[in-house]
Amino acid sequence: xxxxxxxxxxxxxxxxxxxxxxxxxxxxxxxxxxxxxxxxxxxxxxxxxxxxxxxxxxxxxxxxxxxxxxxxxxxxxxxxxxxxxxxxxxxxxxxxxxxxxxxxxxxxxxxxxxxxxxxxxxxxxxxxxxxxxxxxxxxxxxxxxxxxxxxxxxxxxxxxxxxxxxxxxxxxxxxxxxxxxxxxxxxxxxxxxxxxxxxxxxxxxxxxxxxxxxxxxxxxxxxxxxxxxxxxxxxxxxxxxxxxxxxxxxxxxxxxxxxxxxxxxxxxxxxxxxxxxxxxxxxxxxxxxxxxxxxxxxxxxxxxxxxxxxxxxxxxxxxxxxxxxxxxxxxxxxxxxxxxxxxxxxxxxxxxxxxxxxxxxxxxxxxxxxxxxxxxxxxxxxxxxxxxxxxxxxxxxxxxxxxxxxxxxxxxxxxxxxxxxxxxxxxxxxxxxxxxxxxxxxxxxxxxxxxxxxxxxxxxxxxxxxxxxxxxxxxxxxxxxxxxxxxxxxxxxxxx
Amino acid sequence: xxxxxxxxxxxxxxxxxxxxxxxxxxxxxxxxxxxxxxxxxxxxxxxxxxxxxxxxxxxxxxxxxxxxxxxxxxxxxxxxxxxxxxxxxxxxxxxxxxxxxxxxxxxxxxxxxxxxxxxxxxxxxxxxxxxxxxxxxxxxxxxxxxxxxxxxxxxxxxxxxxxxxxxxxxxxxxxxxxxxxxxxxxxxxxxxxxxxxxxxxxxxxxxxxxxxxxxxxxxxxxxxxxxxxxxxxxxxxxxxxxxxxxxxxxxxxxxxxxxxxxxx
Numbered sequence: 001x002x003x004x005x006x007x008x009x010x011x012x013x014x015x016x017x018x019x020x021x022x023x024x025x026x027x028x029x030x031x032x033x034x035x036x037x038x039x040x041x042x043x044x045x046x047x048x049x050x051x052x053x054x055x056x057x058x059x060x061x062x063x064x065x066x067x068x069x070x071x072x073x074x075x076x077x078x079x080x081x082x083x084x085x086x087x088x089x090x091x092x093x094x095x096x097x098x099x100x101x102x103x104x105x106x107x108x109x110x111x112x113x114x115x116x117x118x119x120x121x122x123x124x125x126x127x128x129x130x131x132x133x134x135x136x137x138x139x140x141x142x143x144x145x146x147x148x149x150x151x152x153x154x155x156x157x158x159x160x161x162x163x164x165x166x167x168x169x170x171x172x173x174x175x176x177x178x179x180x181x182x183x184x185x186x187x188x189x190x191x192x193x194x195x196x197x198x199x200x201x202x203x204x205x206x207x208x209x210x211x212x213x214x215x216x217x218x219x220x221x222x223x224x225x226x227x228x229x230x231x232x233x234x235x236x237x238x239x240x241x242x243x244x245x246x247x248x249x250x251x252x253x254x255x256x257x258x259x260x261x262x263x264x265x266x267x268x269x270x271x272x273x274x275x276x277x278x279x280x281x282x283x284x285x286x287x288x289x290x291x292x293x294x295x296x297x298x299x300x301x302x303x304x305x306x307x308x309x310x311x312x313x314x315x316x317x318x319x320x321x322x323x324x325x326x327x328x329x330x331x332x333x334x335x336x337x338x339x340x341x342x343x344x345x346x347x348x349x350x351x352x353x354x355x356x357x358x359x360x361x362x363x364x365x366x367x368x369x370x371x372x373x374x375x376x377x378x379x380x381x382x383x384x385x386x387x388x389x390x391x392x393x394x395x396x397x398x399x400x401x402x403x404x405x406x407x408x409x410x411x412x413x414x415x416x417x418x419x420x421x422x423x424x425x426x427x428x429x430x431x432x433x434x435x436x437x438x439x440x441x442x443x444x445x446x447x448x449x450x451x452x453x454x455x456x457x458x459x460x461x462x463x464x465x466x467x468x469x470x471x472x473x474x475x476x477x478x479x480x481x482x483x484x485x486x487x488x489x490x491x492x493x494x495x496x
Numbered sequence: 497x498x499x500x501x502x503x504x505x506x507x508x509x510x511x512x513x514x515x516x517x518x519x520x521x522x523x524x525x526x527x528x529x530x531x532x533x534x535x536x537x538x539x540x541x542x543x544x545x546x547x548x549x550x551x552x553x554x555x556x557x558x559x560x561x562x563x564x565x566x567x568x569x570x571x572x573x574x575x576x577x578x579x580x581x582x583x584x585x586x587x588x589x590x591x592x593x594x595x596x597x598x599x600x601x602x603x604x605x606x607x608x609x610x611x612x613x614x615x616x617x618x619x620x621x622x623x624x625x626x627x628x629x630x631x632x633x634x635x636x637x638x639x640x641x642x643x644x645x646x647x648x649x650x651x652x653x654x655x656x657x658x659x660x661x662x663x664x665x666x667x668x669x670x671x672x673x674x675x676x677x678x679x680x681x682x683x684x685x686x687x688x689x690x691x692x693x694x695x696x697x698x699x700x701x702x703x704x705x706x707x708x709x710x711x712x713x714x715x716x717x718x719x720x721x722x723x724x725x726x727x728x729x730x731x732x733x734x735x736x737x738x739x740x741x742x743x744x745x746x747x748x749x750x751x752x753x754x755x756x757x758x759x760x
Contacts, residue, residue, distance in 0.1 A: 272718065428716065
């Protein structure tokens, strides 16, 4: 559907500044709040667990415009406070309500470099939607994430993708280490301020965790590539296969005329449990499993040269989104049995509710209050069993979270031929190790000023997981935005 | 994309490429490796940098044909491009004046040994190189080593070239003959294991350069993990060189025997 068709029925002139107050008057707040929240259609579980197609199908135009009516256009919108990049949420939603979808997409791009990505992977229930006025009235919040995704997808499919306006080029060169969400968000903002931005990426593909980590069935690569392409059109340069700290040093960058550097190298170092048998074949990190399958096409693209031990009985250790991505991937590459093994109860799981629900629908087994203590292999060294310690929840700790404690003597042994360890990641040490004098925390994260994202070395800023440890896509993007703003101000003031 | 400027056929099984890679050449130190990918469906494989020329902006990589990916790579020709090449990766070799160093090479292990032994020679060491392989076809870089090494000994399993015997025979020969302060061993895992077992008897410090399975080569997946002195290490970022007396070679060989599951 083209933009012309959607705007034809529209009686409101969005060029006129008072259009929003007129729109607000058309339907009473009570009527708006009594509308029920839209449901997004999904592929049926027994179809989707055998392919890589995206599970959530998106909203139709009618559904989106209807859902947009639920938004009260609050004078002091809580949702905006809940968004780490501060998207002007009522402003884009009201444009959807009146069918001006391409304009809605433009509003999103003012603050977010990757709206189609964020609309899909943000934990909205903990961010924007958690602070929606509907929640205060004990109603379901406006589906902000669905609407964001709708506007971005609509724009992409329309073929009329707008390129954000760029200030006059100032010729100042800025380097970014890492092309994940933090680096892309930073680059998008800096290029808008007029800088000459180059993003250096270690892998052969741009996107970081969006490409190697999050699977196609949750975030199609084509969606990411279009948003990256928009960044390219605004002038961001990308260099793949280049590791800052290895291929080129910070000194090289300075010599090549880069004024400042944003380090967004992420938390790509997988944690292991260091238990007996963890190095047997078939036991691997979620990073390895997902990289082989998502980035390299192992087990799903018959022409791919990369192999993977994909397994018929797969256990995924952990309860976060990465664990859900891994276990759902296992089903799609042919596992007959796929299970989550988590040492706490379901209530404590850090994964998004939607991911847990989807995993269950697709047939994933959940083994709560179990923790692996040893793996056993066959004579060739391939894992064949895991010994699990049963746990129970003890007293709440200082943070109020109940700590899992082993039930003495209670273990079970389960047959398994592949184990994916998804218990978290640590910051990648490659860049920190190569920069002398960069102040690091005891968790191996780069220490920065929270407001400016500036490190102990004035020309080096950092953000995303290299500063936070493993966190979310949108928090990384928020860091990128903050770093861009403060770096720009400091350059303007001549401080760096 | 990195252009192949020169192809060197060492034998029917071993190919060398001089590749345009100015940043890699500039940052390269002895012991470093690269990850390369051939074609859009290609896998990422690690290869050691055998030499670099900072002025020309080139590196030399040497590949033995062993499977799908190495065959694809070896089939490329001059003026072709390698789809992806990233590096230099890993920790560089610890270079010092140790005294007399025996550099034991198994097959194409001679390629990574070339820059290491050169650097050790430059640091003032006496360098004795042992080139060993199954057969004459796999003995490479003899001339290059002869240019700077104090001595080069050749061993083949089948006696088709040099002395008939294993690399360990050569190392023991030298140890019995003169004082050896350090051994560097690079080759198949089983060869490095037996060199390490031998030198342990004589209490000679031994460095090995490990060739595990890798995916990214930057420390983000742990495919290359091994056990050294009871600790899990990632070969790509902590290595590739380790104390041969502390490496769990049996576990490493078990992990190298990785065979993919049949696609369902």
